[in-house]
Amino acid sequence: MIYDLIVVGSGSVGAAAGWYATEAGLNVLMIDAALPPHQTGSHHGQTRLIRHAYGEGERYVPLVLQAQQLWDRLEQQAGERLMHRCGVLNIGPHNAAFIANVLHSAARYRLNVEKLSADDVMQRWPQWQLPPDYSAVYEPESGFLKCELAISHYIRLAKNAGCAQLFNCPVTALSRSGDLEVVDTAEGTFRGRRLLVSAGTWVKKLLPALPVTPLRKVFAWYQADGRYSENNRFPAFSAETAEGQFYGFPADNNALKIGRHDGGQIIGHADERTPFGTHPQDGSETFAFLRRMLPGVGVCLHGEACSYDMSPDEDFIIDSPADNPQRLIISGLSGHGFKFASVLGDIAARFARGENSPFDLTPFSLTRFDGGE
Ligand SMILES: Cc1cc2nc3c(=O)[nH]c(=O)nc-3n(C[C@H](O)[C@H](O)[C@H](O)COP(=O)(O)OP(=O)(O)OC[C@H]3O[C@@H](n4cnc5c(N)ncnc54)[C@H](O)[C@@H]3O)c2cc1C
CATH class of the missing domain: 3.30.9.10 (D-Amino Acid Oxidase, subunit A, domain 2)
Structure with a gap:
């Protein structure tokens, strides 16, 4: 079986990506080292702030506004309250x-x-x-999201729509073979046309050169x-x-x-x-x-x-390595990424469909760490 998208790390961003890609009709495999939601990543503790007038910079505002629309839609799809507009x-x-x-x-x-x-x-x-x-x-109009609940719903929706899910199974290595992305785990090797790496805190175990x-x-x-x-x-x-x-x-x-x-x-x-x-x-x-x-x-x-x-500048990394356009890395969320998980998952789903992102992602490129070369 060759998947359209393999998601490595199915926490906040990966859970959203799994659902949006499956919803779009792709053949998706979600993998996680644990059973999300869980307490060993970055997404536990019940609640996460969502601010719209973004103090970290206006480049985030189009993303967060789209994220909010997707959270509101997820709430409808989930049939449960996920967003508290407490201001x-x-x-x-x-x-x-x-x-x-x-x-x-x-x-x-x-x-x-x-x-x-x-x-x-x-x-x-x-x-x-x-x-x-x-x-x-x-x-x-801002407020907070119920983070673990949102992840549970993404995972349930994806599973019910036919997404393959392999949890409690760490990915041990990533490689490439011809046109395909290759993912090694304790339970075997999987192949996909596109790969999302959304492995959170410990992403460097898989991509040691990442500045995280x-x-x-x-x-x-x-x-x-x-x-x-x-x-x-x-x-x-x-x-x-x-x-x-x-x-x-x-x-x-x-x-x-x-x-x-x-x-x-x-x-x-x-x-x-x-x-x-x-x-x-x-x-x-x-x-x-x-x-x-x-x-x-x-x-x-x-x-x-x-x-x-x-990340070194506390801005996100949303980019493909220069030598591998089939792989998308979403990382370096630097303690302010949950509110964006919905839109980042959607960006990954569009990437898996071969579409360009509707957002300007240049502020989040890997090349900004190249020292201007
Ligand atoms: C205390 C705290 C408070 C925060 N408050 C806010 C807030 O108010 N608002 C906000 O927007 N953000 C907040 N954040 C940040 C936000 O929660 C994170 O940016 C976001 O959850 C990160 O999402 P992620 O998908 O990158 O990581 P995670 O949700 O941690 O998902 C990564 C997943 O990858 C899996 N994984 C790792 N390695 C492997 C492997 N080798 N193989 C397979 N799977 C693997 C992990 O098990 C995990 O499930 C907060 C974070 C913390 C810790």
Whole structure:
């Protein structure tokens, strides 16, 4: 059997690719080392922010807007709520580049945002304490996605539509034979006309030359009452502060999830991604931020460890190697990729059909790391 597309790594991006390619009528094999969704990749912890007025740069906005449409469509296909439009509050000092980028992205794409002073924020959400030299941009139509649930639905939809799935089976090597991509696993060798490599944190085991660095990250849930809940219109947030860059979600069941985006520990092996609490700063990295800006949030209830696949400039890698146009690599999502998983899966499905991407992917090319040669 020769597949139209083999997906190596069926987590966030790979699960979406498996479904969209199968939905498009292709003969697809999805492979994963584990059984997605699972706790050993980058996609666990129930929720992921989706921001539209993108602080990481306006080049991401067309992608995220298409991603949102695909998430909304997935919700219809799944018959279950995956998207919570609770709004996202982007917070930072007046002069923060991130806030300036959010405003720039919003203006360029005419997105619905509200610029708020520190006083405006504290009046509307008295849970926040912001210094006077801070401001915020509120995105009422953004929010968060139920990440593991979305992956489960992609995998179920793909399977029901006839996609072959080989899980709990690590890929051990990738090669080429004539016109075909060759994938070696413990369960045998598979061949396809096109290949998607979406293997997340440990992609370098398969593609050692890729400039991707695994980073251990933690996140945790803190005691927070109904004032911090979605019912009470407490929004999700991203905050650039003197204490670090933090993100969080409305409290669910009296527990508010917060993580720190910067920092973390570079790791070289999966064993080094030790559980929450094994590094001294795991439990304390949010304390100063919480005490200063969300003083009504209580003690840490529990936390978890996860990992990012960092590219050198924290921008995505969406490209084919120069010598192999049959292979698409989607990697280096650098801790902000889940919201894009739907559109990245769709890009991979179009690639498998031999179509050009409707998006400008040059900012995400591999050649940007060539040192300008
Ligand atoms: C704590 C944390 C918070 C985050 N918050 C946000 C957020 O709020 N918003 C946002 O947009 N993004 C966020 N992200 C980032 C986002 O979750 C990731 O960018 C995204 O999930 C990565 O998708 P992926 O498909 O590349 O990786 P994964 O979902 O990890 O999938 C990779 C898959 O490849 C498999 N695999 C690896 N090696 C092999 C092999 N050799 N053979 C077979 N299979 C293999 C793995 O088992 C895994 O299932 C966060 C990440 C973390 C860790």
